[in-house]
Amino acid sequence: MKRSRLYIAFVLAITSIFSYSPSMAQRTEKPPLHGKHWMAITGKPLAATAGANLFQQGGNAVDAACAMLAATCTMWDVLSWGGETQALIYHPKHKKVIAINALGVAPTGATVDFFKSKGYEFPPEYGPLAAVTPGTPGGLCYMLAQYGTKSLAEVLAPALEMAAGYPIDAQTANSIERGKNRIKEWPYSKRVFLVHEGEEREAPEAGEIFVQEDLLQTLSKMVQAEKQALVEGKDRKAAIMAASDRFYRGDIADEFVRGSREQGGLITKEDLANWHPIEEEPLHINYKGIDVYKLQEWTQGPALLQSLQMLKNFDLQAMGYNSAPYIHTLYQVMNLAFADRDFYYGDPYFQPKAPMKGLLSEVYAKTRVQEIDAQRNNRQVAPGNPYPFEGKTNPYEALLQQRKAQYAPSTEMEKNFVPTHDAMPSTAALHEASAQHLTSLATDSAYMDRLWRGTTTVEAADAEGWIVSITPSGGWLPACIAGNTGIGMSQRLQSFVLDSLINPFNVVAPGKRPRVTLTPSLALKNGEPYLSFAVQGGDTQDQNLLQFFLNMVEFGMTPQQASEAPNVNSNQLWLSLGGTQIDDRRPRAGSMLLDKRTSQEVIKRLKTMGYNIQLAERTSGPINAIYFDQKHGTLWGGSSNNGEDYGIGW
Template identity: 30%
Template sequence: MKVLPTSLLLTAALGAVLAAPASHGADRITGPSFAMRSEVIAPEAMAATSHPLATQIALDVMRRGGSAVDAAIAANAALGLMEPTGNGIGGDFFAIVWDPKTAKLHGYNGSGRSPKSLSLEWFQDKGYTDIPPHGPLPVTVPGAVDGWFALHGRFGKLPMAEVLKPTVDYARNGHPIHETIAYYWNRSVPVLSKWPGFKEQFTVDGRAPRKNEMWRNPNLANTLETIGREGRDAFYKGDIARTIGDYFKANGGFLSYEDMAAHTGEWVEPVSTNYRGVDVWEIPPNGQGIAALQILNILEGYDFSKIAFGSAEHIHLFTEAKKLAFADRARWYADPAFFPAPARGQTQAQAAAALTARLISEDYAAERRKLINPDRAARAVDAGALQQGDTIYLTTADKDGMMVSLIQSNYRGMGSGMAPPGLGFIFQDRGEQFVLKAGHPNSFAPGKRPFHTIIPAFATKDGKPWISFGLMGGAMQPQGHAQIIMNLVDFGMNLQEAGDAPRIQHDGSTDPAGQAVEMTDGGVLNLETGFDYEVIRALMRKGHAIEFADGPYGGYQAIMRDHANGVYVGASESRKDGQAAGY
């Protein structure tokens, strides 16, 4: 029998505690409140991450005069050491920053591109029908370090070496392994130990480190020290990049020094929709963030003041809206430098912006909403006609009002398993998301960014920052973003309750990645413990296939700005090892 760590079992133990509507002041063990803990409230600064030590590092950086961006980078570096099951400098990076000086949001797309020497024809000639999940072939250029320096150059206050020093110290001196991380690390070791460099750098005598065991990564300490001392180009154009190029050449890979040296991330304009007075912001494609906006747009046409949380109507409408949004996700979301083809007189960027604007428009949502049958689950959904994996999410906020929403990932668990000698990190396997089919929006091409699952989010009210939040976990992410906003806006939950409330996870929609299998059977609905069995039976009568699942519900962190009282409110959910804290 598979035994889950205590922190994962907490969710399954909620039962009737989560089945009733939220109620402030209720006993959290026997009463009807959703929250497993109180919100955290502080006047000057706040951090929420999936690891308590990373949260403390972020707060210490801000106490020393660092900005929220400095704190976010420091926490991200720490999580790459402490939670390599979800992220690291071999992965990609997206962020949204609220800048109080300009009173606007700034977005950064730090996703890397495929090797320029690898082609679709190579895969087809070798008989591949999809890109394997591990090894050298799914590896793309990692964008995280570039993203750090882009944000730091615009919003940082402390020297980068000082920002990275807490992680360097923990990497040299050691830190204890937390429970959930130990569980997932143990699952990864048998799968990834065959790849050169992994066993030597990420096991203890061939096994995963255990809960409470001290873990050191001196190779990563050296790499981070070099980056802090010599800057961004030390990673992309220096000896680190040369080591990477030599490693992949020697091990059947295609990622080269030239691919590393050519990498550039980009500042992007976040896009938004208004949901009942709240502006919800996401990064535009090649990520999946606008799927959350599409779901919310469709659901805004229903009066949830008359629809109870956890009712069959609530779950059914949410699931059907998700199916519609994900049909578009499979058809229309791709690297905007390659798709869609521009019309006469349009630039590539204009074509991509026009497509995104149409997908998140109210008119388009109204058209799609008409396809929902209130009494029956759809088995197949077409995309509108237009002209999975592990991740970390963190958020920080400082005394000046800057707020950062940051997400970073190696994609599938600990990534590809490819760990260059002496560097102390694993490369992402994000290239698995490419499709090996000519003409598909996400078809593999040299120098192309794959479809991306990791998405930071932000919400504003009346032009002021309200909530910096995210919910990690593959295709769960846009579903989770929409549910968090609904929990706050429609169901009146507080920031902690909104994350701890039981979640809905629909699986089986047509996928934009891999072999892009189409949904023909309605998919599968996973409902977290806490939903009433009468509701489950009612959903089954509507045609939903419902299955039990362990742990696909993501991990949430959030910070809210309470302007009336001049404080921050933080939340970190019980499904992870994390912590929200402030001062």
């Protein structure tokens, strides 16, 4: 720990020179939300209204969350019904956090040899061969049946009305237009999305009534299955699961498989019939009296927990909010956590099993932070060795050495990036960056699209104490629709690897779940609800959420202030999405994205530490959160100002 003590002394000495005042984050563009009875926040205003409607009908937070999930899927809010659902639920009666794993699995035939025979170094990012089995329909039905109070018919009513026709928003309509050339490759997608085929603009116009007749029929069939089960005398839970059964084992499954395989997909009827959601125990650590919960290592969520364990060894408040030492510390800690993620995380229901006890150990965290150089970026960050911290010998020591030699981080510094996920920097920001002699922000947008791709969030809470945090994703535009179901297929298969040197725990195999970026969060304080938070944005999710959490816990921000505050993005990690070649995904050592408001003094200092700096107006995906004011017994809501995310409270 000698190095850590020297590091703390170093950062305290220069904080006053390179500090960045949090006052910039105090003036929010959107007002905070307040509620006494309930709170509903998600990625689209209409979908938030769907959640509010369920609350007004007497539903609990699970009912409202399921209604918002169904609505966002129907509105193609960078996901659809064929995607995957990951959720954390707080059960107020049992005082327990429950994890829901509704991630699809690799289909029959999805093997390393199959994809390598087609010239891929990763599974493809688009089309039928990118699809795992759908998870959202089954996950929604399971959550609703086990923990909700309403019927599936009641919860799906807003989504059914939307499928029958709703005024499409500009963001989705323009996304369809941008992706129309790829959409034309898939006949069922073309029929649904390109409603003005042959005209200059083939996608719907903003405000036009967008009708999805096939999806309406599919959702109606699920509701019919529930009603029939009730007529037959089954109880509420069994009736809801009858709807799920029709999707995965009935006529909906038949058409889904037919449409997928017609277009070259691998999913079989048996793949659908054998899949089911899993209720499991979440992982958690305690940070300064706050218990933080994340999903297991089939997500990247434990990387946030590892980061918090390491950050216990630093006085972050003394460094100063977004000072050069603070930014450097976050970047180094996140890189260490993500290096472990990149090698050790994978499906816990397959062998080998990841060494999570060691990875989350406080003692292991202390050894990791000793690798941090206080004055320079470590361009050679590698996975650590957590096995001794759970009393085992690392079986991958030779593999790690081979990996280090073959997949050393890229040394290129000239590549540039900018978030292109439906939000570009302003012209003024580009001119400002140029004037500051920084790298241009306008190039290499494909890389950042991979980094930020997909996903929305759903946050709900009620006065009884039910809390739901969901990060659903998959089937984003341009999506390949499976036959006449109206269901866009997931693209999550691309998050597998084909080379065990990259990650022996995440090599593709039939029936296996890929390690995903999707990562809802819950936190308890004094054993009571404290914070529910999530964000969209691919590999940046737990980077953004870590800083959001620290903004509130260390720097006293409100949820709205924390959601709008500047973020630091590291690209020194293996990308989980996009590109089928190694160079598309390889870590970019020293690559850092900062908010354009960052002071010149901080930028100058960071550049001397070996960072390649780019600036943008947007440095985080939209963060949605609910804070539980234990003093006053009320709810606070926060929703980022950089997307269409929207919340309603009462």
